[in-house]
Amino acid sequence: MKALILANGRADRLGPLSLAAPKALLPVANRPVIWYVIQSLREAGVEEIAVTVGPRTRAIAEFVEPLGGPACPVRCLWERRRTGTGGALRDHLGYMEGEPIVVVPADIIAGVDIRALVRQHLAHPASVTVAVARQDPARWDGDFLVTDGPVVTEYLFKPGAGAPTTLGSTGAWVVRPDVVPLIPRTGFCDFSAQVLPGLPGAGRSLGAYDAGVVYQRDVGVPQRYWQGNIEAVSGSSPASRYLPGPSPAAPRGGATVVRGPVLIAPDVTAHPSARIYGPAVLGRGAVIGAHTSIVSSVVLPGAEVPPYSLLSGSVFGTAHHLDGALLRPDTAGRADRLVGAAGGAR
Template sequence: MKALILANGRATRLGPVSRAVLKALLPVANRPVIWYVLQSLREAGVDEIGITVGPDTRPVVDYVRALEGPPEDPGPRVEFLWEDRRSGTGGALRDHRAYLDGAPAVVVPADIIAGVDLAALVRHHRAHPAAVTVAVTPQDPARWDGDFLVADGPFASSYLFKPGPASPSCLGSTGAWVVDPRALSLVPARGFCDFSAQVLPRLPARDLPLGVFDAGTVYQRDVGVPRRFYDSNIEALTGSSSASRYLPPAGPGGAGDAARVAHGPVLIGPDVEVHRSARIHGPTVIGGGCVIGPHASVVSSVLLPGSVVPAHTLLSTSVFGTTDRLYAELLKRPSRDRRDRLVDTSADAVARDATAGGTS
């Protein structure tokens, strides 16, 4: 089965970061969100992946091309689907109807990390054909601002777009769908169309059933707002995220790491320099190419790749950095000498290495 990743969007709700960073390339545990999306599709056995891109999202193309595997393990074939302007999720499906080639496809956003079993979603759709099958997970309507479905067995009787606390259902959409081309008959012939707001609430319709796949209690995090972006990184380090299983094994790190990491876990990217007098308290993510100056303290924070923390700075529960070096760091190819280190030192290790010097 083919898949479509909706990646032609910007992080408009992330304050100053929004002007420089694409949602698909926001780093979670030092990997762009789209890396996790691609990994989940590959593990689901998807054969072909289409990625929507446009004039402002060229870095997505550069990043994905840099990920191309060796000839003996090339992975799914990737096709970039060009959009001259942003036409919304529904518009993207309409405009790339030819890519779907008359068959259902998995459709996922590029800015959500979710633990949905996509292979099981596809099997469910094949067993219970529908115009659209939506993967759902239990959510508390009083605390969650997403979409909900009212289920009737393997199908839904209604789709509720952001109903808020008034939702009569607790089945929240994960944003992962299987879309049959028949559903595109509900998409306007031209212009912008939000598939969730303008199309899914019109289902079920005559000969167009709306399917429901209960994914169970799974992790889901939209990284497009500051607090959720921060949370997604911390959750990856603390083991509560579906991204956690991709972390390197925890260990003492390189020379001097234990002295500088007062408490773990701390994920340290490649080419990071930490002054011997600096201290880091986990859970903290340090992006590749970061520099942490003398007597700086970093506590439960996320440092964007290439950031410089000045001497005597205290960072606590923060997202810190500038974006001028972010893409350059993300596009560097990983190698044996350029791997992340996950440092989670014990109290004994901290005491043993307390006199270590230099930088790492």
């Protein structure tokens, strides 16, 4: 089965973090978030991956295309303008070649078993099969589904705390071509808002794969982006298993890791008087000034933290320092070092 990664969306909620790079390229544990999405699809046995890109996200193509190989090629589908999740399916109908495809967002790290999602779709065919996970309506602001076994009877777009169910959409779908005629022929279309709520009564079927309680982190807002990094380094994210093994290494210059874990990318330079309190992430080429304390924070690639700074629960970076630092698929994250308290192994 093929997969489509939706990567051409806006990143308004990320504020200055999105000025220098598309959100799909923002690093989580020193790898672009889309890297984890591609890994999960590959490991699920997907045979081909396409990624939507446009004028403002063309840098994504430079990163993802070298990641492909004979077993699972990765290619990009060009969009002259942003047309939304539904518009992407409509405009790239030819990519489906008459068969269902897996569709996932580029900015969510999730523990959904994509292979199991596909099995569910094949066992209970539907126009769209949605992967759902248990969520607390009082705390989660996504979409919810009411189901009768594997069949969805009602799709609720962002209902808020009043949702009558705990089954929340993870944003991962299997989509059949027969749903595309329900998408408006032109213009922007949000598939979740404009198509899925009417699907059970539109002569098409809507199914659900219940993934249970799984990790899910949308890194599309600063607070959640910070959480995604901290959770990865702490070992509670699916991204954690891709991190390097523990090492007694420390940044160049000899800063003290007072407690871990701390993920240190190559070429990080820190003054000997600097102190690092994990969980924390130091991005490639970062410079940590004298008498600086970094506490549960993320220092982005190329950022220079001034002397006598205190970073606590923060994401620190400068837009121009990010430019180009994320576009090295052959080296990004490969030589990172994960260290524990006082530079010792975790």
